[in-house]
Amino acid sequence: MFFGSDTTAPAHPSVLKAMARANEGYPHSYGADHAMDEIRAQIRDLFEAPDAAVYLVATGTAANALILATLIDPWQAVFCHRSAHIETDECGAPEFYTGGAKLVLIDGEHAKISPDALKNALSTTGQVGVHGVQRGMLSLTNATENGTIYTPAEVAALTKIAHADGLPVHMDGARFANAVVAAGCTPAQMTWKAGVDALSFGGTKNGLIGVEGVIFFDPKHAWEFELRRKRGGHLFSKHRYLAAQMQAYLDGDLWRDMATAANAAAQRLSKGILTIEGASLVHPTQANGVFASWPRIGHRRAYAAGAEYYFWPEGASLEGPDDETLPARLMCSWSTTNDDVDDFLAAIRG
Numbered sequence: 001m002f003f004g005s006d007t008t009a010p011a012h013p014s015v016l017k018a019m020a021r022a023n024e025g026y027p028h029s030y031g032a033d034h035a036m037d038e039i040r041a042q043i044r045d046l047f048e049a050p051d052a053a054v055y056l057v058a059t060g061t062a063a064n065a066l067i068l069a070t071l072i073d074p075w076q077a078v079f080c081h082r083s084a085h086i087e088t089d090e091c092g093a094p095e096f097y098t099g100g101a102k103l104v105l106i107d108g109e110h111a112k113i114s115p116d117a118l119k120n121a122l123s124t125t126g127q128v129g130v131h132g133v134q135r136g137m138l139s140l141t142n143a144t145e146n147g148t149i150y151t152p153a154e155v156a157a158l159t160k161i162a163h164a165d166g167l168p169v170h171m172d173g174a175r176f177a178n179a180v181v182a183a184g185c186t187p188a189q190m191t192w193k194a195g196v197d198a199l200s201f202g203g204t205k206n207g208l209i210g211v212e213g214v215i216f217f218d219p220k221h222a223w224e225f226e227l228r229r230k231r232g233g234h235l236f237s238k239h240r241y242l243a244a245q246m247q248a249y250l251d252g253d254l255w256r257d258m259a260t261a262a263n264a265a266a267q268r269l270s271k272g273i274l275t276i277e278g279a280s281l282v283h284p285t286q287a288n289g290v291f292a293s294w295p296r297i298g299h300r301r302a303y304a305a306g307a308e309y310y311f312w313p314e315g316a317s318l319e320g321p322d323d324e325t326l327p328a329r330l331m332c333s334w335s336t337t338n339d340d341v342d343d344f345l346a347a348i349r350g
């Protein structure tokens with residue numbers, strides 16, 4: 001009953017096997033190995049983007065911050081949702097790596113930016129000449145921090161507005177696979193065909209040990225990114241171990257199978273929670289996270305039975321009236337089983 005985070009989940013056995021295979025021999029370091037050539041080709045194929053620049057880093061924060069730094073200048077603004085990971089959970093890495101770019105926060109239900117909200121933010125930023133930050137870029141998270149997704153059409157509506165002002169668009173895809181599976185689209189439809197310029201292609205939360213892809217659909221950014229990655233301390237010498245994980249992820253579309261399993265577990269959990277008296281969803285369940293609230297007595301029982309998850313927002317107490325409802329975040333992963341879900345629901349019911 002581990003629903004605390006998709007990062008607490010184990011890596012897929014195929015990934016571990018790929019790591020063991022990668023341990024043989026003496027391939028070139030720093031990404032100059034044959035495996036990286038194959039990955040570049042595979043990702044270009046998967047994304048139907050023959051010219052894309054493709055890199056690997058070990059954390060989502062590095063992928064995001066380095067992409068932002070590559071796409072804008074220090075005096076520019078990154079438009080993002082108020083609950084975007086780049087705002088809430090990266091310890092200022094985006095500001096640090098960009099040399100001080102400003103994050104302009106946009107509100108919106110279920111962690112999503114609406115076209116009107118984006119237009120409003122654009123119209124009130126960069127209007128005072130040299131005195132204000134200039135408009136720089138848009139960053140969208142998909143799947144969002146609230147377990148919802150943007151469809152390709154929704155992405156396209158936002159990128160159209162950004163591009164009309166000459167702003168590039170980044171997608172934080174720490175849970176990109178979950179979003180693609182949920183939308184029933186292709187990776188290309190969710191990204192460059194919908195106007196996305198650069199993607200953080202998440203793997204860590206979806207069964208890898210620690211790898212995120214960085215994809216620029218316009219290769220003109222390649223060299224600057226390479227320099228920034230090295231300068232920022234994120235060019236791995238033993239890069240083959242990053243490559244091995246990504247290869248396992250891509251082989252046979254393991255990324256898709258794992259995201260499908262995680263999303264299905266979240267659906268089962270979401271539907272099950274709604275059968276509990278007094279329970280409701282805080283956000284629609286569209287990817288691998290369930291944001292729901294139910295009476296304290298059920299939380300008390302779940303915790304007593306050993307379940308692990310977080311109140312969301314954190315800080316609620318198990319002490320208090322039984323029937324008061326408390327919101328929680330429950331993350332599913334490729335390894336969440338039907339039994340895990342059913343045991344958890346049974347624990348809540350007591």
Ligand SMILES: Cc1ncc(COP(=O)(O)O)c(C=O)c1O
Pocket residue numbers: 058059060061062064085086141144145172174175204
């Ligand atoms: C939406 C989102 N983006 C990026 C990240 C990357 O995080 P990390 O740097 O921990 O790999 C996370 C991790 O929680 C996330 O949820």
